[in-house]
Amino acid sequence: MSFVMLPFLSSPPASAAESEAPRPLPGELESAELADFDKFDPKRAALVDLALKLGRTHRLNRYLFGSADPEKGGFDCSGSIYFILSQAGIQPARSSAAQYDWIREAGLLTEVPASAGSLEAPVFKKLQPGDLVFWAGTYRPTDGRTNKVTHVQMYLGVEKASGKPVMIGSSDGRSYSGKARCGFGVYDFKVPSRQSKARIIGFGPPPGLEKLQKPAQP
Template identity: 50%
Template sequence: MRVLLFATLLTPVLASAEGVRPGVIAAQDLKEYATLSGPRKRIVEEALELAAKDTWLKYTFGSADPESGGLDCSGSVYYIFQQAGIEPPRTSAGQFTWVKDAGTLTEVPAVTPSLEMPEFENLKPGDLLFWSGTYEPKDGREVAVSHVQIYLGHEKSTGKPVMAGASDGRTYRDTKRAGYGIFDFKLPRAGSKGVFLGYGLPPLGK
């Protein structure tokens, strides 16, 4: 009887360990928010508003619609930008090409990067962040981009850089999480399959 009771009590704990919701923060908790205007401000606000919804949006490959209960990485960018009045390409590869063709992509050397590198001096909230190697795309895309997130700036409370998007395994405050929300912006470790490619945002007007 004691064994059965122990197993019954343990089951919910094990179930909850299968996933932790990404972070939720307020705009006023971001260091750079007060300086933002125009499209960058709208992008950040839409990203935070979506993260704050009561419904936990799970990571759902192929989805760009929150009403489906989940989003994938490029789907979340696609939805947020549309809400901000901007029409982006649908895939992470398309979004990368969109920025690159506009001449606003800052590429980062493939060597193990650091946020202290001069290449990151122009990184601003609202910029799209691009990776390759996070998974193997099978849609015949011409560029090997596989992941995208939206840079939000630094948290006032921790001083650490954060980003918004959908993921099935990144961290927020060093805890692994899954779904759509706020994540730590960390660069890949040496030897990681994932490679950080660069960042940028096309000219979007005032």
């Protein structure tokens, strides 16, 4: 699914056979496949490395709304972030909306203006590997949340092979290498077009990152 589609909903299948066909799994990377990984801030490098290891270990976990537990067979977007950070010894909020508030209340959030229509926008010069990125407008929430956040992923940096930015998390239909995928793993990082209902509204590092020493092993 591109950024103009809903991450939690999919179009009705054209046939029963199509509905039974498994969706392709997301990508997986090694830390060394990220450009300038050896120059990352050590704590951010530790978090990114752990996220990628977990992405490989749990790559068979598909998108599962409401789950933050790999034993259930999948994660939703915020559940995958919750799992990564918990494994790193950081105790995050659970939902994407609550994770946004968690970072904002810690004074770590960079807000993205609606005018930022591409990665060339000045605000994205502040984006760093390990930051959580938040979207609004990817679907219509019904849980009474007080902010507009509906999706979250973790920014990883730029892939050496493609020269393109990538992120990690769980999603239903976003793309990797231009092909729609489903599940927990690596995805292309893109800014929604101005015509899209979805947009990135903020990003920032998880509180507690500064205390990260050595990531837990998956």
